[in-house]
Amino acid sequence: MPVNPKNKVIVSIYRDGDLYFSVGVVESTGKVVKISLPKTDKTKAIADITNYYPDFELRDEYKDIAKDISRIYKGKKVDFDLGMLELDVDKSNRDLPVKSTFQKDVLLETYNIPYGEVETYKSLAEKLISRAYRAVGTVMAKNPFPLVVPCHRVVKSDLTIGQYGGGRKMKGELLKKEGVHLKGDKIIKKNYRT
DNA sequence: TCGATGGCTTGTA
DNA sequence: CTACAAGCCATCG
Numbered sequence: 001m002p003v004n005p006k007n008k009v010i011v012s013i014y015r016d017g018d019l020y021f022s023v024g025v026v027e028s029t030g031k032v033v034k035i036s037l038p039k040t041d042k043t044k045a046i047a048d049i050t051n052y053y054p055d056f057e058l059r060d061e062y063k064d065i066a067k068d069i070s071r072i073y074k075g076k077k078v079d080f081d082l083g084m085l086e087l088d089v090d091k092s093n094r095d096l097p098v099k100s101t102f103q104k105d106v107l108l109e110t111y112n113i114p115y116g117e118v119e120t121y122k123s124l125a126e127k128l129i130s131r132a133y134r135a136v137g138t139v140m141a142k143n144p145f146p147l148v149v150p151c152h153r154v155v156k157s158d159l160t161i162g163q164y165g166g167g168r169k170m171k172g173e174l175l176k177k178e179g180v181h182l183k184g185d186k187i188i189k190k191n192y193r194t
Numbered sequence: 195t196c197g198a199t200g201g202c203t204t205g206t207a
Numbered sequence: 208c209t210a211c212a213a214g215c216c217a218t219c220g
Contacts, residue, residue: 099218100217100218102216102217102218103217103218120202120203121201121202121203122202122203125202125215125216130215130216130217131203131214131215131216132202132215132216132217133202133203133215133216134199134200134201134202134203134214134215134216134217135200135202135215135216135217135218136201136202136216136217137200137201137202138199138200138201138202138216138217138218139201139217139218140201141200141201142201142218143201151201154201155201156201156202156203157202157203157204158203161201162201162202163200163201164201165201168201171201
């Protein structure tokens with residue numbers, strides 16, 4: 001695949017203990033195009049970005065973003081500016097992380113789920129006047145900005161936790177760190193509101 | 195273009 | 208409680 005120099009990506013890594021948090025930022029625009037869930041191995045953290053953006057350079061300049069992401073992971077409430085994310089949809093540009101308006105709309109709704117709360121795939125779809133529950137799940141699965149776009153706060157209608165890119169275990173732990181009460185892999189009702 | 199595939203949901207047994 | 212089928216709809220090859 002030919003590489004468009006306009007889309008050269010800078011990868012920055014923040015290390016916290018044995019976890020590596022990585023972020024990919026387009027050099028020409030300064031926008032984040034990819035965030036990865038923590039890896040226990042630096043190579044994997046880089047690979048997670050560069051699988052999508054093979055033309056990259058490892059630099060420290062966006063380390064603070066990766067650090068903020070690590071703070072979200074630790075359960076802190078972090079104010080993250082949406083404007084830093086590349087959310088443009090342009091079908092003629094294959095390198096943009098968000099491929100459709102549907103995907104963008106779902107990501108934006110997800111972004112608005114407050115800290116410490118959960119919402120279901122179903123209610124998210126219904127907010128978009130759609131019955132595309134499964135398609136919402138697909139958007140979550142492909143979320144380019146995990147943690148910042150808190151797909152870990154999206155759960156199944158029966159209030160069980162559902163799947164997660166980093167595994168159910170990580171999803172449950174993330175929710176607990178935010179104060180969501182769980183019994184096994186099920187959200188306790190009183191902590192749920194739409 | 196069209197069928198297969200999902201981080202889903204609901205109903206039935 | 209579990210299991211399975213059918214329905215749903217955006218995405219991918």
